Each structure stands twice: as structure tokens, then as C-alpha cells.
Amino acid sequence: MKLAVRLVDIAARGVLLHQQDAKTLGVFPGDRVVITNLSTGFSIADYVETTSTLIKQGKLGIYHQSNEQLQVKDGESVEVRVSDRPVSLDYIRKKMEGERLSREEIKMIVTDIVHDNLSPSEITAFVICSYINNLDIDEIESLTRSMVETGDRLEFHTGPIxxxxxxxxxxxxxxxxxxxxxxxxxxxxxxxxxxxxxxxxxxxxxxxxxxxxxxxxxxxxxxxxxxxxxxxxxxxATNIAPADDKIIIQEYPFxxxxxxxxxxxxxxxxxxxxxxxxxxxxxxxxxxxxxxxxxxxxxxxxxxxxxxxxxxxxxxxxxxxxxxxxxxxxxxxxxxxxxxxxxxxxxxxxxxxxxxxxxxxxxxxxxxxxxxxxxxxxxxxxxxxxxxxxxxxxxxxxxxxxxxxxDLVKLGEFFHIVKAERDGYVVDLNNKSLITIARVAGAPNDHGAGLYIHAKPGTRLKRGDPIFTLYAERKWRLEKALETARTLRPVIVEGMLMDRVPNQREWLPSKQRNNGVE
Amino acid sequence: MKLAVRLVDIAARGVLLHQQDAKTLGVFPGDRVVITNLSTGFSIADYVETTSTLIKQGKLGIYHQSNEQLQVKDGESVEVRVSDRPVSLDYIRKKMEGERLSREEIKMIVTDIVHDNLSPSEITAFVICSYINNLDIDEIESLTRSMVETGDRLEFHTGPIxxxxxxxxxxxxxxxxxxxxxxxxxxxxxxxxxxxxxxxxxxxxxxxxxxxxxxxxxxxxxxxxxxxxxxxxxxxATNIAPADDKIIIQEYPFxxxxxxxxxxxxxxxxxxxxxxxxxxxxxxxxxxxxxxxxxxxxxxxxxxxxxxxxxxxxxxxxxxxxxxxxxxxxxxxxxxxxxxxxxxxxxxxxxxxxxxxxxxxxxxxxxxxxxxxxxxxxxxxxxxxxxxxxxxxxxxxxxxxxxxxxDLVKLGEFFHIVKAERDGYVVDLNNKSLITIARVAGAPNDHGAGLYIHAKPGTRLKRGDPIFTLYAERKWRLEKALETARTLRPVIVEGMLMDRVPNQREWLPSKQRNNGVE
The missing domain is CATH 3.40.1030.10 (Nucleoside phosphorylase/phosphoribosyltransferase catalytic domain)
Incomplete structure (x- = not known):
């Protein structure tokens, strides 16, 4: 089906069809279509959303991220057809069954990932079955080569690089x-x-x-x-091994x-x-x-x-x-x-x-x-x-x-020094908590946010000595990060006496203890 | 963050934020937020898309399917906050590691599925690790009960039902x-x-x-x-075991x-x-x-x-x-x-x-x-x-x-009778091909589309006898289905002679064969 493009200012992947066109094409919201740029012949696969008012019949709304790849202009014609089921789904299924994948099968999966022929859910399935059933060294080699072959490469004529x-x-x-x-x-x-x-x-x-x-x-x-x-x-940004980012992002939630x-x-x-x-x-x-x-x-x-x-x-x-x-x-x-x-x-x-x-x-x-x-x-x-x-x-x-x-590197203008509440030694730094606090403060998107550690493990501190300074570009983020720091306590300061083990035996007043002896 | 609702006529789940509001909130396209209807207290979790023109700063665009649950009106205020990482992701991870899940853990996963706290990719991960590592009978019982408990139920006072x-x-x-x-x-x-x-x-x-x-x-x-x-x-439509549909749809690609x-x-x-x-x-x-x-x-x-x-x-x-x-x-x-x-x-x-x-x-x-x-x-x-x-x-x-x-049931107005091209017997019906053809013809969405089988396996046919009639509500779908039928040949008609095995030995003219004998 030929449709006229209407660029839609939504920062996402996706295309928007009029309900009536979706019906004619036989697709439902969430179905996948292939859109071809008729001047370049380049195609992308994308998911359909439908509307009865935002887009007129005969038009195809294209979201921002999709058009970064498709490169069409408002009013231009594109060809839209229902997407076939990618054959690489069968190879992912094969891996689920615990079988080994050949170089060609892995190449097809990676190619479909790069061309957006596999949905995030389908890439997740590949990630999870590879995780549970493992990839052997041949499969790792295939995956490496496939990732290289489906992207750009540098070629230097001198070396070693x-x-x-x-x-x-x-x-x-x-x-x-x-x-x-x-x-x-x-x-x-x-x-x-x-x-x-x-x-x-x-x-x-x-x-x-x-x-x-x-x-x-x-x-x-x-x-x-x-x-x-x-x-x-x-x-x-380089298109070097472009499959990689799309795979990694599916591992993140787990x-x-x-x-x-x-x-x-x-x-x-x-x-x-x-x-x-x-x-x-x-x-x-x-x-x-x-x-x-x-x-x-x-x-x-x-x-x-x-x-x-x-x-x-x-x-x-x-x-x-x-x-x-x-x-x-x-x-x-x-x-x-x-x-x-x-x-x-x-x-x-x-x-x-x-x-x-x-x-x-x-x-x-x-x-x-x-x-x-x-x-x-x-x-x-x-x-x-x-x-x-x-x-x-x-x-x-x-x-x-x-x-x-x-000296000229600009740090976040809002900062707070977290100080020791007692004398003691720094006995532990919790890496995960430090990262969490830096992220709450705005890192990495707010470049000036983060923390500077004054006292690393083993340092002797007096009450009131600085432990770390927290930086943020926005005041509310600094406050939220401080709150998080109070909960997570990423730096543990202890006196030399780290714990006290009480004697559990019953205590009797001296008079009674000495009873009968004195 | 409080934002004013603008209902957006897009048939999908999702919310649309102005770029500036997304930045203030600290979310990127694809991140998950929780939106709370301030009059009912009801919340949903949804994915963010951003725009710099379609929605004004201070507004939150809400897509159709999301508002079916949230039930807010244009102009009303909602509370939007960044979604926490659902704890059920850790239980899904546990299942990936081959461990058994407790009733409480399964209940939490199912609850998060029903409340859309898990993305399609995350539900896929649950499906795939359950598929590879299997669910034992206790886990199946837990899953069954959790699906029941997270939906509506009927209670009849007579029986048996x-x-x-x-x-x-x-x-x-x-x-x-x-x-x-x-x-x-x-x-x-x-x-x-x-x-x-x-x-x-x-x-x-x-x-x-x-x-x-x-x-x-x-x-x-x-x-x-x-x-x-x-x-x-x-x-x-009933909200009976609502988790089920959301799980099944993730199994479908594989x-x-x-x-x-x-x-x-x-x-x-x-x-x-x-x-x-x-x-x-x-x-x-x-x-x-x-x-x-x-x-x-x-x-x-x-x-x-x-x-x-x-x-x-x-x-x-x-x-x-x-x-x-x-x-x-x-x-x-x-x-x-x-x-x-x-x-x-x-x-x-x-x-x-x-x-x-x-x-x-x-x-x-x-x-x-x-x-x-x-x-x-x-x-x-x-x-x-x-x-x-x-x-x-x-x-x-x-x-x-x-x-x-x-007699009054209305079938598709376009139909074509597929006939035997030779005398013979129906030796096989391919169920999958029959379904594919019916779907190409428009079933199940076009109610009148489908096929009627005249000759089931074992039937003796003469050349020209009807094998099946194909129905469609639209002419182009009928043509496409016929084309599919020609490729898939769902009904195999063979003579009693089903194959002929040639003699591979070299054939010599009789004169030469008899050479030296005559």
C-alpha cells in the first residue's frame, strides 16, 4: 500500500496509521510493517499505532527515531506492507531447545537485530536463552564475527593498532x-x-x-x-558493531x-x-x-x-x-x-x-x-x-x-560535604551505593554531578572530618541524593571497638554473690 | 510532578511528555513512569515518548489504551513519577538461574504483569525461562492461583457449574x-x-x-x-485471569x-x-x-x-x-x-x-x-x-x-471453488496450510472469510470435482488466498499410482542385448 508521509514529532520508533488504512492492510496496533523509502529503496520494519483523528486516511505518520533511519520527507510517498515473520525466530527457538547455533544462524539473528526485524521482546528471548543455555566458544566467535560484519569497520594501513x-x-x-x-x-x-x-x-x-x-x-x-x-x-554513534547496544539494553532489567x-x-x-x-x-x-x-x-x-x-x-x-x-x-x-x-x-x-x-x-x-x-x-x-x-x-x-x-573543569554548583558523625576508621566503601548516590545526584546526564571521596578505607577520622563531597547541578537532586546517602550509608566509619559482646549470664548483686562466703 | 492531561487519539499504551518536562523528571524515551489519577488514587505504569511540539510543557499526553485503565479526563491533573524497578525482576532472574519460585514470588510476578509494571520484554523473559527451566507442579498451582487472585471471579450459589x-x-x-x-x-x-x-x-x-x-x-x-x-x-473482556493474555502474546513469535x-x-x-x-x-x-x-x-x-x-x-x-x-x-x-x-x-x-x-x-x-x-x-x-x-x-x-x-448466516460474497486437476484420492489435508489460507482470505477478522472442505481424506475424486470452496469479504483477499493455496497445496490428490520408481540400469536396444545369442 502506498501512503503519503507525515512526520510526527514523537521521539520514539513507530508509525501511525489511520484505523481505516490499518484495516485495509489487515494490521492491528502492535503489528509490524515494513516501510520502504521509494527514492532510496531503503526499508525499515516498525510497529504500528493507529488513530482515527491525528492522521488522515492515505497518510502514514512516522516518528522521529524511525525517520532517522528511513530519511523521508513530509508528503513523500512510501510503500507499506505487512512484515513477514523473521526466520531468525526459529533459530532463537532452537537455542531455547538447548541446541548449538551455526555461524549462519547467528549471523541471521544479528542481521535481524541490526535491521530492527526483531522486537525488543524477541531480542530479550535471544539474550535469555543464551544466558540459560550458554554460548560455546564457536558460538561466541560467530557472534563476534556477525557483529563486526553487520557494521562499519576501520582500516588502517599502518600498525600495530x-x-x-x-x-x-x-x-x-x-x-x-x-x-x-x-x-x-x-x-x-x-x-x-x-x-x-x-x-x-x-x-x-x-x-x-x-x-x-x-x-x-x-x-x-x-x-x-x-x-x-x-x-x-x-x-x-559510529555504527561499529551496532547489534551490541540493542542486545545489552535487554540485559539491563535483569x-x-x-x-x-x-x-x-x-x-x-x-x-x-x-x-x-x-x-x-x-x-x-x-x-x-x-x-x-x-x-x-x-x-x-x-x-x-x-x-x-x-x-x-x-x-x-x-x-x-x-x-x-x-x-x-x-x-x-x-x-x-x-x-x-x-x-x-x-x-x-x-x-x-x-x-x-x-x-x-x-x-x-x-x-x-x-x-x-x-x-x-x-x-x-x-x-x-x-x-x-x-x-x-x-x-x-x-x-x-x-x-x-x-582547574577549569566545571563541577555542579550545588554541593554538600558529608562528615563523620563519630571518631573512627573507614572500614568499608560500598561501590554500588556510591554509584546509586551519584546517579540520584544526576550523573551521568548532569555532567557536574557526582561525589568526591575524601576518606578511603583505612583512613582515621575524627568526628566532623569530611568523608565525601556530593555535587549536583540541581538543588532538588542534591537533596534527594543526600537523602539516599543517609539511607544507604555508603561509607562505614567504626571505632576500633567494632562490637561489644555482652555476657549473657545472670548477674547478681555482690551481696548475694558473696552470700555464705563472707 | 503534577501535569494536566491531554488525551491523545493513538490506539496504544503510552504517555507523551514535553522534552523539557521529561528532562526535569529525569526520564528518557522508553523509560517507565507511574501516573496517578488524583481523583480515584488509581495508578498505572507506562512508557514515555517525548515531543517538543505535540504537547505543551506542563501537559501529559495519554494514549487511548492507557486511559482505558487510568480513566482521566482532558485537563484533569495527574501525578507523574519515575517508576521503581519492580522487585519481581529479581524473581524472574531467580528462575533464569534454575531455582524454584515460591507462591509469593509467582504472585508478585503475576501482579506486576497485570498492573503493567513489567514490560513486554520482561514478560518474555519470564516466559522463556519458564519454558527452558520448566515449572513444577507446585509452581503451576501457584501460577494458577495467582492468575485467579489478580482478576475477577464468578460466584454461583447453585451447582454444579x-x-x-x-x-x-x-x-x-x-x-x-x-x-x-x-x-x-x-x-x-x-x-x-x-x-x-x-x-x-x-x-x-x-x-x-x-x-x-x-x-x-x-x-x-x-x-x-x-x-x-x-x-x-x-x-x-471479562478481567478473568487477565495476566493470561499478556503472557500468551509473548509466546506467539516463537x-x-x-x-x-x-x-x-x-x-x-x-x-x-x-x-x-x-x-x-x-x-x-x-x-x-x-x-x-x-x-x-x-x-x-x-x-x-x-x-x-x-x-x-x-x-x-x-x-x-x-x-x-x-x-x-x-x-x-x-x-x-x-x-x-x-x-x-x-x-x-x-x-x-x-x-x-x-x-x-x-x-x-x-x-x-x-x-x-x-x-x-x-x-x-x-x-x-x-x-x-x-x-x-x-x-x-x-x-x-x-x-x-x-441458512441466514452470511458468508463472504467473493468465493472460488478449487477443483481436482486429475482423478484420484484425497490422501492428505495439511491443517496448518488450511489455516494459513483462511487467514490470508481474511479470517478471523473478516467473519465471512474461510474455506469449506468438500473432499476429506479418502474421498475418490474425478478431474474437475470440487475440493474446497474459498470465501472472502474482499476481492483482493480472495485472490491473494488463491495464490497462497496454489503454493501451499493444502489438499493432496493422488491416483492409486502414487509414485513411479524408474529402473536406473542402462538400457540397450534389443539388437545389442541379444548380440551374440541370436
Whole structure:
């Protein structure tokens, strides 16, 4: 059926049909149709909503996000037909039955995900059955390759190309802002694509946005990397491994992170940017994705195996994940902390040490340092100011202001210092609670929101000493975050006497006790 | 945040926020909010779409389906807040991990489904993990009870109350139209709630709609049953076990029918209408949900067990499911066939036999006939015309025209007779293809669409004899259905010589063969 387009200002995917046209087409609200742009031949699949007044008969309302892909103009004609059932549903069903999927079957599922031929519910089904029945190493390889093949790729003609990845779970992990300029300062290329936070207080892309734009096409990423040596961009804007975001978002409600999908997600992005060597940071800790060293080693082996199959040299570092890296949590606070180190600050040491270790692994893999000497080279590049210079090149090439310094980074104008209510020691920081509080304060969308930890575990505090400062861009958010902090108590301060075990025996007054003796 | 309502004529669930209000509230398109009707205190959870022009700041656009529940008027104020993460997501996660769910956990999941606190993707996750990890009999009981408790119920003060159910998968299964009036004619009450077709050519509710309205509240269903002895209504309109429809729709893309959920779905509806005795029809056949007699017996045992636990007497019949029941497929065609039998027609026999057997089981369970004598009583009630009289009472009480006769049922005005292209026997009917063709022709939404089978398996045909007649309400649908029929060939006609196996040996002219002998 041919219909005339009416662009509808609703920020969502979807199309709006007049009831009568829906009836003629034989579709109901919620059914899926295929819409073809007649000038380009490009088609998208989308869900129908119906109306009897907002759209006239003969017209097709197209919502904003759908038209970002379809690219039609008001009044233009499009062809609309009922969507066929995607064959990949049968492959998802097969996985539900516990069978292994072939490379072709996985490719079809990923292709349908990328082309929006599968609904969010249908992608959820794929996620859940992969989670329950697991993906074996061949399936992970297929998934990785399919994610690469269904998106854009970078092709550099020099090498080696370096990449790094942290699998997440630990707050304040801004090491990308040190590792990328260090690698670039060593004369290597590092086209780093990053994510935005889903559950965290800020992904590297959210952080970089404090300094410069982060949305670029794959071709732009390639050109910028060639010029500046490195970039820090948002992967979601590049069309690199575009299936990944659509899969991850379905895992979020259940707080699951299917190992095979995580490996494929990471490795597909590395492969698609043309990486030759990859350093992977696996934080281990009770609130991290990986809870023990043996578990971390097993995961590392899988990363290395997939790397080998795809021709990438991978090395993994298991890192301490029980406390935040550095002291800052939230985009502007973290960027300020990282910039200060590039400018020469010697603290926080945890951040410097972790960043140079990970950068060191990459430098060794890329042949810039002998085994065991990479982190020293990384520290040199940092101390010499070469990494700071590269960071400014990167900020400039992405369109930011290279004159920025850590002092100029703008934090939220509303803040409150949370103080110790008693003398004692900081005995525990709860990572999850810290992240929750930062999010309530507005992070990552309000860049200036977050918290700065004054007292890390082991610190001796007197009553009234600052524990952490909470920042927000809006007053009501600061108040709400403070309320949350009061409930969650993310930092536990205890005296040396941590508990008192009472004697349960019956107590008698001395007279009675001594009765008969005296 | 308080916002003024603007009703939006879009037939979907959802709310539309101005971008600025979304930002203040801290929500993005796709996030979930809770909207509270300030006059009634009633709340619903819904997904946000945003706009910068369609809705003014300070207003909240509410789509049609959302307001069916919320019941607010244009201009009224509502309270909008960000939705919390439903705790039932953790229970779904637990089931993913292969653990058993308690009654309270299942109750919470079902409650969140009914209140739209779980998204379609989240319900899919529950469906898939229940499918892969199975529900045990305790979980099925919990699911059944939870579905009952989260909806409306009927309470009759006389008894026994009868119900029947066919688990589906066989086309043309219009036995409800004979069983319900027969049971009512025996002086029993049978408040039959039915479904609309999801994958079939017509559910009983679609069929009944040819004769009378089918959408009533639970209270109306109860009153009508007390007056007429029986009803045939659409369960979806009653708010009886409302979780069920929302669960089933998520199974549809994968063509799965999780056994535990199916049992709970059936038994919850029976329990909620107050049934004391239930006859369940389990078609067995290669294209049915149940493929073998042992499988059918196992399923029957589960139905009986859940019935026992809930205090309902259940009996199951395994029935022949490899061919359509009767000859008609599609709402009007099926109703016409059933009415003709009520009026005294002696064919098709398969339909009469199946209906009286199932009705007979119910009559025996209800104490109206001795064991083994129920079907004879059912046949008596049919032949005597008492069932026809009851059917007219039922049509009348539901607001239809009781003067209707089989001759007056209106079929699609466009039809085409598909004829045998050669002499031979009907060797096979493909149920799935027949249903597909009926759906392409417009069934179940176009009531007059469908097909009538002249030649069932075993029939001897001459070239040009009619095989089936295809009906449609619209010419283009008839043409499309004919095209589909040509591709699918749902009825296979073969000569007695069904195939010819050629001799593959090399053939030599006789002269050469006899060479050297002659």
C-alpha cells in the first residue's frame, strides 16, 4: 500500500496509521510493517499505532527515531506492507531447545537485530536463552564475527593498532583518560570507542563529553586517529558493531551480563576498529562482574582464545576492584582528576598505578617495550608531559578546547560535604551505593554531578572530618541524593571497638554473690 | 510532578511528555513512569515518548489504551513519577538461574504483569525461562492461583457449574457451539469464556461474534448464565485471569506453548468462573500441540492434578486431531455448520460425535448421567431440539438475534471453488496450510472469510470435482488466498499410482542385448 508521509514529532520508533488504512492492510496496533523509502529503496520494519483523528486516511505518520533511519520527507510517498515473520525466530527457538547455533544462524539473528526485524521482546528471548543455555566458544566467535560484519569497520594501513577495554563494575575507572594519551604519546594509534553508562555513574563516552564532542562516524574516527594518534569517542554513534547496544539494553532489567555476549561485544568492537593488540582490564572484587581470581583467569582465557581466532594479540590484567579507582565518581569530577594527573599531580596513586600497568601491557604487546618494562615506559610518557600534550591533541581533533586544565573543569554548583558523625576508621566503601548516590545526584546526564571521596578505607577520622563531597547541578537532586546517602550509608566509619559482646549470664548483686562466703 | 492531561487519539499504551518536562523528571524515551489519577488514587505504569511540539510543557499526553485503565479526563491533573524497578525482576532472574519460585514470588510476578509494571520484554523473559527451566507442579498451582487472585471471579450459589476446554491446534473445532447448549439443555450452568484466534482461523469468541456481542464484564457473564443456563463470551473482556493474555502474546513469535503456563492458563479461567466439573479436549495429531497418546496422557494427569488441588473434578478426552473437525473453517462458515447440526442436520458426523462425547463427559462428571451414558444423553438433547432452543436463549441473552438460522448466516460474497486437476484420492489435508489460507482470505477478522472442505481424506475424486470452496469479504483477499493455496497445496490428490520408481540400469536396444545369442 502506498501512503503519503507525515512526520510526527514523537521521539520514539513507530508509525501511525489511520484505523481505516490499518484495516485495509489487515494490521492491528502492535503489528509490524515494513516501510520502504521509494527514492532510496531503503526499508525499515516498525510497529504500528493507529488513530482515527491525528492522521488522515492515505497518510502514514512516522516518528522521529524511525525517520532517522528511513530519511523521508513530509508528503513523500512510501510503500507499506505487512512484515513477514523473521526466520531468525526459529533459530532463537532452537537455542531455547538447548541446541548449538551455526555461524549462519547467528549471523541471521544479528542481521535481524541490526535491521530492527526483531522486537525488543524477541531480542530479550535471544539474550535469555543464551544466558540459560550458554554460548560455546564457536558460538561466541560467530557472534563476534556477525557483529563486526553487520557494521562499519576501520582500516588502517599502518600498525600495530592498539586498543584497551575495562569490563566494568568498579566506579571511578577513568583510566582510559590516561591510557589513550600514553599510547598515542608512544607513537602508536589507539582509536578508542567507549560506551555511555547504563548502570554506572559515567561511561568513558559520558566523561569525554565534558571535554569535547564524542559522536562521530567510523570514517571520522579513522581520520582523527590517524592525525592525533588516538580518540575517545562514543561507540554508539559510529555504527561499529551496532547489534551490541540493542542486545545489552535487554540485559539491563535483569542485571545479567551473559559471558559469551560480553566477550563478543568487546572483541567485535576491537576487531572492527582494526586492533592488532588489545589489553583487557578485568576488575575482580565482591561487587564486580568477576568475583574471584580463578573466575577472572577463565574469562581471560576466553578473551585470549577469541583474540587468537580473529588474529588479535590479547592480554588481560586482573585488577583490584573492591574500591573505587581514584577518589572521583561522576563525569566532570573524574575528568578533573585524570587531567590533574596528566598535568603532573602525584595522586591518587591507585589511578596512576592502574593506568600505567594497563598501558604498559599494551606497549609490550605492540613491541614498544620489553616484557616487564612497559609500565615504566608508560610512567615516563606520563611524567614527561608527552601524554598531556597528546590529550590536548585528542581534545582538539574532536572539536573541544585544548586550553582546558583540571582547574577549569566545571563541577555542579550545588554541593554538600558529608562528615563523620563519630571518631573512627573507614572500614568499608560500598561501590554500588556510591554509584546509586551519584546517579540520584544526576550523573551521568548532569555532567557536574557526582561525589568526591575524601576518606578511603583505612583512613582515621575524627568526628566532623569530611568523608565525601556530593555535587549536583540541581538543588532538588542534591537533596534527594543526600537523602539516599543517609539511607544507604555508603561509607562505614567504626571505632576500633567494632562490637561489644555482652555476657549473657545472670548477674547478681555482690551481696548475694558473696552470700555464705563472707 | 503534577501535569494536566491531554488525551491523545493513538490506539496504544503510552504517555507523551514535553522534552523539557521529561528532562526535569529525569526520564528518557522508553523509560517507565507511574501516573496517578488524583481523583480515584488509581495508578498505572507506562512508557514515555517525548515531543517538543505535540504537547505543551506542563501537559501529559495519554494514549487511548492507557486511559482505558487510568480513566482521566482532558485537563484533569495527574501525578507523574519515575517508576521503581519492580522487585519481581529479581524473581524472574531467580528462575533464569534454575531455582524454584515460591507462591509469593509467582504472585508478585503475576501482579506486576497485570498492573503493567513489567514490560513486554520482561514478560518474555519470564516466559522463556519458564519454558527452558520448566515449572513444577507446585509452581503451576501457584501460577494458577495467582492468575485467579489478580482478576475477577464468578460466584454461583447453585451447582454444579460445568466448563469445557479444547487446548487447540485442530482447525474447525467449533464443538463449543454444540457442547454449551447441550449442557445448558440438561439444566446445568456453563459460563464459557473463550479466546479470540491468535494463530488460528477463529477462536470461539470470534465465531460467537457472528451471532451476538461477546464482550461482557464478569458480573454480566454471571447474570446471563443464571438466566440462560450458558453463555459463550470473550474471556479477554471479562478481567478473568487477565495476566493470561499478556503472557500468551509473548509466546506467539516463537510458537512455543509452555506446558505449565498452558495448564495454569486453562485452569485459572475454569477456577475463576467457579467451575465444579471440567471436561478437557486434548486433540492428538502430527500438527497438534500434542503429538502422541502417551504425551497426551501425561498432560491429562497434570490437568487432573491441578484440578484436584483446586477442588475441581477434571476429566480429559484425547481426540483425533489429524483432520479438521467438520468441513468448515472460518467464523461464519463454522457457525453455519454448527447451527445446521443444532437444527437437525446429520452431518458432518465427526463434529456431532466429538461434541456429544465431550458433552457426555461433562454430563457424567456433573451427575446427570451414569458412567458411559453421557454421550447418549448429549445426543438426545441435541436431536430433541432442546439444545437448539438453549442456543437461541444464549444468543438472545447476549443481545443477538435469536431468529437466526444456519441458512441466514452470511458468508463472504467473493468465493472460488478449487477443483481436482486429475482423478484420484484425497490422501492428505495439511491443517496448518488450511489455516494459513483462511487467514490470508481474511479470517478471523473478516467473519465471512474461510474455506469449506468438500473432499476429506479418502474421498475418490474425478478431474474437475470440487475440493474446497474459498470465501472472502474482499476481492483482493480472495485472490491473494488463491495464490497462497496454489503454493501451499493444502489438499493432496493422488491416483492409486502414487509414485513411479524408474529402473536406473542402462538400457540397450534389443539388437545389442541379444548380440551374440541370436
Amino acid at each position: 592498539v586498543d584497551k577495554h575495562s569490563i566494568g563494575g568498579v566506579p571511578g575507572n577513568k583510566i582510559t583518560f590516561l591510557v589513550v594519551p600514553i599510547i598515542a604519546a608512544a607513537g602508536l594509534l589507539i582509536p578508542k570507542t567507549s560506551s555511555r553508562a547504563i548502570t554506572g555513574a559515567g561511561g568513558s563516552a559520558d566523561l569525554m563529553e565534558v571535554l569535547a564532542p564524542v559522536e562521530f562516524s567510523a570514517a571520522e574516527v579513522q581520520q582523527m586517529t590517524q592525525k592525533a594518534g588516538g580518540v575517545i569517542v562514543w561507540g554508539g 542485571k545479567i551480563d551473559q559471558i559469551g555476549q560480553m566477550i563478543a561485544s568487546v572483541m567485535a568492537k576491537k576487531f572492527a576498529v582494526g586492533a592488532d593488540v588489545v589489553a583487557i582490564d578485568i576488575p575482580v572484587g565482591k561487587n564486580c562482574k568477576v568475583h574471584s581470581i580463578p573466575e577472572g583467569r577463565k574469562l581471560a582465557q576466553s578473551f585470549i582464545e577469541i583474540g587468537d581466532r580473529l588474529g588479535m594479540r590479547v592480554e588481560c590484567a586482573l585488577t583490584y576492584g573492591d574500591a573505587p579507582v581514584g577518589r572521583a565518581i561522576g563525569p566532570a569530577l573524574e575528568v578533573k582528576e585524570a587531567l590533574a594527573i596528566l598535568e603532573g599531580s602525584e595522586s591518587p596513586n591507585s589511578l596512576i598505578e592502574k593506568s600505567t600497568e594497563i598501558a604498559g601491557i599494551a606497549l609490550e604487546l605492540a613491541g614498544k617495550a620489553n616484557r616487564g618494562e612497559g609500565s615504566a615506559l608508560a610512567l615516563d610518557l606520563l611524567k614527561s608531559g608527552k601524554a598531556l600534550k597528546k590529550m590536548k591533541d585528542i581534545i582538539a581533533i574532536q572539536g573541544g578546547n585544548p586550553e582546558i586544565t583540571s | 460445568v466448563d469445557k476446554h479444547s487446548i487447540g491446534g485442530v482447525p474447525g473445532n467449533k464443538i463449543t457451539f454444540l457442547v454449551v447448549p447441550i449442557i445448558a439443555a440438561a439444566g446445568l450452568l456453563i459460563p464459557k469464556t473463550s479466546s479470540r484466534a491468535i494463530t488460528g482461523a477463529g477462536g470461539s469468541a470470534d465465531l460467537m461474534e457472528v451471532l451476538a456481542p461477546v464482550e461482557f464484564s464478569a458480573a454480566e457473564v454471571q447474570q446471563m448464565t443464571q438466566k440462560a443456563g450458558g453463555v459463550i463470551v470473550w474471556g479477554g 510458537k512455543i506453548d509452555q506446558i505449565g503456563q498452558m495448564i495454569a492458563s486453562v485452569m485459572a479461567k475454569k477456577f475463576a468462573v467457579g467451575a465444579d466439573v471440567v471436561a478437557i479436549d486434548i486433540p492428538v495429531g502430527k500438527n497438534c500441540k500434542v503429538h502422541s497418546i502417551p504425551e497426551g496422557r501425561k498432560l491429562a494427569q497434570s490437568f487432573i492434578e491441578i484440578g484436584d488441588r483446586l477442588g475441581m473434578r477434571v476429566e480429559c478426552a484425547l481426540t483425533y486431531g489429524d483432520a479438521p473437525v467438520g468441513r468448515a473453517i472460518g467464523p461464519a462458515l463454522e457457525v453455519k455448520e454448527a447451527l445446521a447440526i443444532l437444527e437437525g442436520s446429520e452431518s458432518p458426523n465427526s463434529l456431532i460425535e466429538k461434541s456429544t462425547e465431550i458433552a457426555g463427559i461433562a454430563l457424567e462428571l456433573a451427575g446427570k448421567a451414569n458412567r458411559g451414558e453421557g454421550s447418549a444423553l448429549a445426543l438426545d438433547l441435541l436431536k430433541s431440539g432442546k439444545a437448539l432452543k438453549k442456543m437461541k436463549d444464549i444468543i438472545a441473552i447476549q443481545g443477538g438475534n435469536p431468529e437466526i438460522t444456519s
